[in-house]
Amino acid sequence: MHGVRSIFAAGFAALLLAVAGTAAAATTVEDIRVWTENGRTRVVLDLSGPAQHNIFTLRGPDRLVVDLTNSRLSQKLSGTLPTSGAIRSIRSAVRSNGQLRVVLDLNEAVRSRSFAAGPNGKYGDRLVIDLQGRGPLQAVKQAADRYQSGRDIVIAIDPGHGGHDPGAVGRGKTREKNVVLSVSKLLAERINAQPGMKAILTRSTDVYVEHRERMETARRARADLFISVHADAVDDPRPQGSSVYVLSLKGASDEAAKRLAERENASALVGGVHLSDKDQVLASVLLDLSQNAALSASLDVGDKVIRELANLGPVHRRTVQQAGFLVLKSPDVPSILVEAAFISNPSEEKKLRSETHQRRLADAILAGISNYFHANPPPDTRLAMNLKGTSGGSRQHVIVRGDTLSEIAERYNVSLGTLRSVNNLSSNSLKVGQKLRIPATAGS
Ligand SMILES: [Zn+2]
Known part of the structure; x- marks a missing residue:
């Protein structure tokens, strides 16, 4: 007993010495x-x-x-x-x-x-x-709560290319298929951390998935949004910045958009899939019937996403572009394609490889998606029910000295992008006494 005590005392003395030694x-x-x-x-x-x-x-x-x-x-x-x-x-x-x-x-x-x-x-x-x-009891209770308070919004994330199809390759040999998979996984992680939202991935490993299969995955999961993640490439090393595309029913918004769609679509042939004549006819009928609605939603969500990406640096195109991307041809699921950056631009290629930048891209895309669904919550979702429940009593925060927008967002558990958009703020600067509207969150 005494032995143990003296060892303990010696240990304690050594700890004190160690602490004293590190004080400086x-x-x-x-x-x-x-x-x-x-x-x-x-x-x-x-x-x-x-x-x-x-x-x-x-x-x-x-x-x-x-x-x-x-x-x-x-x-x-x-x-x-x-x-x-x-x-x-x-x-x-x-x-x-x-x-x-x-x-x-x-x-x-x-x-x-x-x-x-x-x-x-x-x-x-x-x-x-x-x-x-x-424990598991809690999980059961959470599942029950979720059932009573509406379903999750489902976002299908589609990392472009994969397997034998590397996508575009940068001058430093970075492959599009790898960096877009990383960004997509980070985005899925972020979405899954949002109460009331759930992400699924069309591929989570380095495999090739056909365009049709990608859309089917989204359909089966009853996705509210399909978002395909890519990186752009051209011969000229100078072009830079993100772009967001939606499907065009008539033709590409310009020649560059048309060529990009041709490049991205080419992998369908590599994968052995041909959009046959029959598919073209069927597609056009389906598109006419239901895609106008989906397209207007796509344009809206695409606009919110490119606005958030513009906060990261110069964007390639400030407005949503349109072109005939095969992967966006789901007639009933709003679909967008994000070209995150130019992998053909050496400095953007480097950024695309950095996890910090990948996280920033994922955060910006999430903010855009979240803004869209806060403004347009599908009616049977938890988000819609929560927004309805609190619409009469949205909260207000009056700015005091030292407040920062990011702290306020954190305190009320809303995204920075949402806070900015509901208050029409174009920058993060605040004035003492300014009143901010705090939107209801899906989790509150
Ligand atoms: Zn691509």
Whole structure:
């Protein structure tokens, strides 16, 4: 008994020394890694040295706070931090007492535990945090709640090309099929974290899928929107920026749009699919009957998406373009095609490979989609029911000194894009005393 006690005391003294030793040089959080398995989410903070920590959870909205004594976040973590499983987003701030506060915004209440781990193999000091979602009973209750309060909006995301069809290839050998798959997966993750929205992917691995099969996947899932993700390419290395296309019933909006559609459609032949004469006739009849409605929705959602993409940098075309893309020919599902950037432009090729930029693209596309569905919620959805339930009493926020638009969006659980669009804000600047309308969210 005494033996244990003295070992403990010695350990404690060593810990105090270690803390005293690190008081001058702050510990750096070099990396944050997140992954999910069997309903459990693990977060690992890779540290430059040991650091004292304290964690606690907060409700409404659910979040987990990690305070690290005398620590800083590495410069390279300045972009968007990873999310997965129970974690919706990660933020951090250095507090006046030198503590680094890392806040994990959660999709649900969790049980948590944390422990420090010393250097081991290729890893240095780490802080490990495990989050366990609530049990299966809770899942059943959530499913029941969902049933009573309307269905999810379903977004079918279609990463272009795949398998033997690489799509466009950049000068640095980047293949369109790979970068659009990454962007699509990030977008699906973001959509699935939105209450009342669900994403499905037409492919989630490096396989070739025929155009028709892609549309069928969306149809079977009763998708409210089909969004095909691509990267543009031309011989000239200079053109840059995103474009958004919808199907044209008459002809391409211009010669460049026509050539692009021909390039994107060519993979249908590579995959062995021919749009036969019979299909053309059938397609035109179906298109006449129901596509006018879907097309007007497509134009509307496309417009919201290109507006959000324009916030990331110069866009190739400011307005929605039209061309005869085969993959957009579902007669009843509003469909858009996003050319995220020019893979033929060396600096955009580099950006397309960066996960930070891929996340920005996914966020911008999500903001556009979310704006559209907040303005046009399909009637049987959870979003429509929530918007109806609160339409008489939408909230208001009066700006005080120090408020930022992103903090307000976060506080009320609405997207930045939605907040901007319902208040007709063209920039993020705010005036003290200004009143913002806070739209109802699907989750509230
Ligand atoms: Zn493509």
